[in-house]
Amino acid sequence: EDQVTQSPEALRLQEGESSSLNCSYTVSGLRGLFWYRQDPGKGPEFLFTLYSAGEEKEKERLKATLTKKESFLHITAPKPEDSATYLCAVVPGTASKLTFGTGTRLQVTL
């Protein structure tokens, strides 16, 4: 069965304190891995797509990386506006739909 596990469940950082979120996956083949950001009471917002091991994508303070077993979302010098839940999802090679993880809830304080 395809599985996506995100850790930690929750993370509290001070402004400027860099860290990483983890997304490990077990799928039969991987068509793509996706990161989304979700603010409370809102729909998720697409951030990145990664297709193959070694690939990296960056956007402002966020950088996503991919290995054969997991993906990391690195947050450099976060600001309070980066506070949100970050969701990871995969499209397995045998499926035609996304499998989502449960997310990491990030809080950045002053």
Place this chain on the structure above:
Amino acid sequence: DGGITQSPKYLFRKEGQNVTLSCEQNLNHDAMYWYRQDPGQGLRLIYYSQIVNDFQKGDIAEGYSVSREKKESFPLTVTSAQKNPTAFYLCASSRRTSGGTGELFFGEGSRLTVL
């Protein structure tokens, strides 16, 4: 501005009643999806449609029904057969119909509470 509009944002229902959640998109996307989100669980796919007049069941379709009569619209009906309907419902769309794209555009969600 292009986007996905869900309505209503909040909905209260008595047990035994059917309710319909609206989803409209003006992105000219072929594919549309309905997800359910519960605390501590990942988004779960209810139904999806890759083309007008066609749709497929997702992982948790029991107690739900959909229609796709227009490209822009994909309403979801939560029937009385759904045992635990209280949840946050999200509609999404995507550019391509192949399974390879995971770039979904989501609406703001509809929160359904059964009293």
